[in-house]
Amino acid sequence: MLATAENPVAASAGISARLLESMVRIRMVEEAIAAHYPEQQMRCPVHLSIGQEAASAGVCAALRPDDLAMSGHRSHAHYLGKGGDLPAMIAEIYGKATGCCQGRGGSMHLVDLKAGFVGAVPIVASTIPIATGLAFADRQLKRDRVTVAFLGEAATEEGVFHESVNFASLHQLPIVFVCENNLYSVYSPMSVRQPAHREVWQLAAGHGVVSHQGDGNDPLAVYALARAAAAHARSGQGPVFLELKTYRWREHCGAGFDNHIGYRTEAEYLAWRERDPIKNFERRLKASGEFDVLRHEQFKARVETEISDAFAAAQRAPFPAGASLMNHVYAAS
Amino acid sequence: MLATAENPVAASAGISARLLESMVRIRMVEEAIAAHYPEQQMRCPVHLSIGQEAASAGVCAALRPDDLAMSGHRSHAHYLGKGGDLPAMIAEIYGKATGCCQGRGGSMHLVDLKAGFVGAVPIVASTIPIATGLAFADRQLKRDRVTVAFLGEAATEEGVFHESVNFASLHQLPIVFVCENNLYSVYSPMSVRQPAHREVWQLAAGHGVVSHQGDGNDPLAVYALARAAAAHARSGQGPVFLELKTYRWREHCGAGFDNHIGYRTEAEYLAWRERDPIKNFERRLKASGEFDVLRHEQFKARVETEISDAFAAAQRAPFPAGASLMNHVYAAS
Amino acid sequence: MKPASRELTYAAAIREGFAVALERDPRVLLMGLGVPDPKGFFGTTTDLQKQFGADRVMDMPCAENGMSGVMLGAALNGLRPVLNHQRLDFAMLSMDPICTQAAKWSYMFGGTMKMPVVFRMILGRGWGQGPQHSQCLHSWFAHIPGLKVVMPTTPHDAKGLLIAAIEDDNPVVFIEHRWLHHIKGEVPAGHYTVPIGPARLARAGSDVTIVAFSYMVLEALEAAEKLAEHGIDAEVIDVRSLRPLDQSLLLASVAKTGRLVVADTGHSTAGMAAEIIAIASESAFGSLKAAPRRVCFPECPTPTSPTLSAEFYPRAGHIVAAVRTTLQRPPHDDDLLVPAGAELDKPNPAFTGPF
Amino acid sequence: MKPASRELTYAAAIREGFAVALERDPRVLLMGLGVPDPKGFFGTTTDLQKQFGADRVMDMPCAENGMSGVMLGAALNGLRPVLNHQRLDFAMLSMDPICTQAAKWSYMFGGTMKMPVVFRMILGRGWGQGPQHSQCLHSWFAHIPGLKVVMPTTPHDAKGLLIAAIEDDNPVVFIEHRWLHHIKGEVPAGHYTVPIGPARLARAGSDVTIVAFSYMVLEALEAAEKLAEHGIDAEVIDVRSLRPLDQSLLLASVAKTGRLVVADTGHSTAGMAAEIIAIASESAFGSLKAAPRRVCFPECPTPTSPTLSAEFYPRAGHIVAAVRTTLQRPPHDDDLLVPAGAELDKPNPAFTGPF
């Protein structure tokens, strides 16, 4: 589904459909996880990206398959957008031996090296310097890859974010920092964490890094920003920082809705639901005549099957054997 | 010598003489340390501020005695500028029981709470959040004090600098970050540490903090910046960041000169020596008729005595008893 | 007069300890990601912000290192702050302020300054907390002179040690195990302290000494019950305070039983269990009748999958087996059996996820 | 054929190890504050940048946490980086990338990734290094599964273990004591490795086993000489690798001597010395004839003043005294005497400051 190196997405023909499909697929997977989660068979924390699909879809569509990406605790969308293996992800969330980490990681530790998704970890901001190191190695080894570091806006509060951006700026590394600003860190609003009188993108600008703010719910806007950013980074002009404004619909962790508990208002939530990246984009494509109903329905049907197959396989799959507990503590040299 | 709370330095009468005297005293102390260091009786690393005296003199002259200051490895000037006890400092460098830390700290750990000098530690940037915490407590307890965090430009590379500035900006804390940019971190020039295409002050500006760059070798310019900054911070308008351009004359650590070893050029060094903060200021005061030769000579003679007394006392003083080794590991509650 | 006692959960006891401290001393300040949020930090801070105001019960930026330093400055300048971490793993970003700064300021500044700060950390376990949300590094902190380190097991001790920690003029690392929060016990109302230092005799016995702390005391007590069924009378010591460590209770017990098993909720290599065995070997060598044993995590990161984490965490049965070994009794196959239907990855029976 | 040997200092041996590794494998990269500077990192990196270029031997921003993470990414993506810290204390800013990330990536990603990275750290001591430039926290790293931790004592082992560390596909913490840099010893030219794991018999003996590592091996050997004068024949084991730890040499020695003294260049509580005593107590209980003893730092931060630091650091005499105790011999007053004129705060006799 993603572009190949020979057929880069730079050719914008069909991009709208691809963006829509990527978002829809992510949404459908996340909804399926939400639906199954109460069965208590996915026994690990899950952080869903419903409402934030445009960021992953738009950014990943601007990348080459051999480009790299890393993420944090909320990584399903990025993994899927980058082309990560769906059954391996679902099995991993189920803690199964067939999972992408053989069950050792769970939802917060996804990896698919074939897809260039190098990993995600739940310590906020910890993959940002690692992603910077990927870009550094590519620069040292004269590869023309780009690395994307996906992060939440709370990650910009961690010092290591700044240390990474400084290093990337110093060495003009081929990295794009993609910050999904969804206004919250768990239940904590921006007002208790960051000064009201400056924007997140200004932090990176302070480091001398090209920085943009964009509508994180508009996949085409994201795609345009990301294409320019990837081109900039790939051409050796240095890192780019993108702040994408968006909103998570469901609770921070888990499958439910939690506006009622009081950390944010129902009105705010409803206003953002109005800005549903998928519905709005569909509407736009319909208006411009770019929406192919049949193709889209067929796509959804295919994904439906893909998802139910993935869940069925994950549920069927064996748990890792207790005897394998000590495997992989060290790599054999 | 420093202003008292009743007689704040805001009244600028006599400020020039005071700035000059503060600089000269710091220089004389540091030169005395340099002269005695080869005797191998000060058995700890020392980081001298010769060439950088204007920063401490200018900033501290803008503070009230009850304002607070912290510093790092290169803290002699800040301690003295803030009114720290000279004999206690010299004794501390000699490792004596009469030192400001009873010999437990050495040159890199100075403290004089009576003077509002809360402490210095050699882990780069580690006092920055602590100073921010001092300002936070003053704000919480509704005291109208200001805290100054002295730092080198390398400290702005540490993530904790950004975490501190973000918190200060968020809560509009009464703190002034004073960065002496002397172009080097040990032997490492800026070019291997920070991007050439942005200035240090822009980092703080990125956090929405009022930031200025100034000539760190001009004590009046520093004083003017610091006065405005302290007033701003004290009035509840939030933190200020000052980048003061300056240069260290001697080796990073120790008493000698080290331009010959090759990390910087003799030409660069000589150009900066031309910008000697003391000589130039003296010249300026002479030109404007503000220089009182007699008073100045008397001042220097007094300081000469003060210094030789401090060294003599330190040399005479007892070492801490071995039996006191375990004292103060814990404070008695 | 002893204050009135009620049954409270451990979480409620912590919350009450905070309330007492905030009430008594205006300098006390609570800081931490999510401290004022609706979930109330596993119920340990619920409504404290409402009660004591947003100036004293505060959220913060996601910046553990910097905020730890800020707490040190606040402690030096008139406040008595408590920095709360939902996971010990997050505090690992702040080893410099905790261990290089806070632990050393009293000493290295010659006693001129006090550092009354509490670093509160919760040990994660279960429901896929996995490798990065369940590290148990209490032994790291215990290794550092200048820190005090407490790990209360009972609601009574949780409240009393929390208040003692807040009232202490030294940096205290206060570590809770997530699986203790729902445990109920007698808790006196109002103000009281449990002194930092003395261990607690959790169960008297004569055949073997089991030393444990935090959650592992519960497993040790369960093990003692099982051992009693086999005619083995185990003494259980709840260490409570890792630094300072109460050697006397430990040594007196070993002198009596001659056998030692240490159950730690962490890794073995250079950990607290090694320390306790070293102390017994150095100072009660003559009393020891058999090789002491450790019950610790296997030497691998915490896996996420429920089957692997069931294999990873030592339980009462592991302690029973270790006791049999040190008593030179034959092993029992069923010591490590897991009862059918047991869900070993839940913090408490009512838990349904997600965190 | 054995490669030719020459006498080299430990510092020169490290430098040569780097040169060999950089020469053989274009993926090897050296990073660190001051790595290319004129002082050459205590002479361990002198001129390597000239020889191998600024792309492979690099300085960096003062940002230990971030740069550690960058090294991990570089290691995942085709390089074999070595991050150099002039003091272990600076590495404490990067416990997350080292212990929460690097140590766990192979495991938690199910073996999909390798992390060939070396964290090199120097332990400071003397000339007023004081509380924040002389922390010895090797035991922290040894506590973490997924890391390897080596502390070579001899120039031979320094070079061989450094090359082995760089060639290892796992994160290795490589710790040097500042007081070893001037020590001379036989070093083979060219490429060779010393395997990570096996301990070294530094001196054979029959009366007591002294286990030590890094600089303390020198003190242990000096102690053994003094003990020999008193007719006590000490065996000295140089642990070399803290994780994995070679239990067999240690246990065989204790089985032979029945007496154990452990000399650590760090604090005792929950440290490596406790671990080694615990291992001996668990696995060689029957052989132990007397209580084992630890020789460690006193439980306070490192003081700066020369008189206090002389009191702080354990020396050969402390080991001698501990051996006497474990052999139930009477103490000698002169064990701890410092010879007149001795300067206990200098890394080496030629040292005149400042760092």
Ligand SMILES: Cc1ncc(C[n+]2csc(CCOP(=O)(O)OP(=O)(O)O)c2C)c(N)n1
């Ligand atoms: C270092 C660290 N501190 C705290 C946490 C707890 N935590 C988990 S997710 C999260 C929120 C992060 O917010 P943001 O980066 O904005 O991402 P979002 O959840 O909004 O997608 C926090 C604070 C953590 N995992 N790591």
Ligand SMILES: Cc1ncc(C[n+]2csc(CCOP(=O)(O)OP(=O)(O)O)c2C)c(N)n1
């Ligand atoms: C965290 C940490 N990293 C590295 C060092 C080693 N170090 C000591 S002083 C220094 C230079 C700091 O440069 P700067 O902040 O510009 O201050 P300057 O010495 O120029 O006054 C460094 C890197 C340290 N002390 N702490």
Ligand SMILES: [Mg+2]
């Ligand atoms: Mg967010």
Ligand SMILES: [Mg+2]
């Ligand atoms: Mg500098």
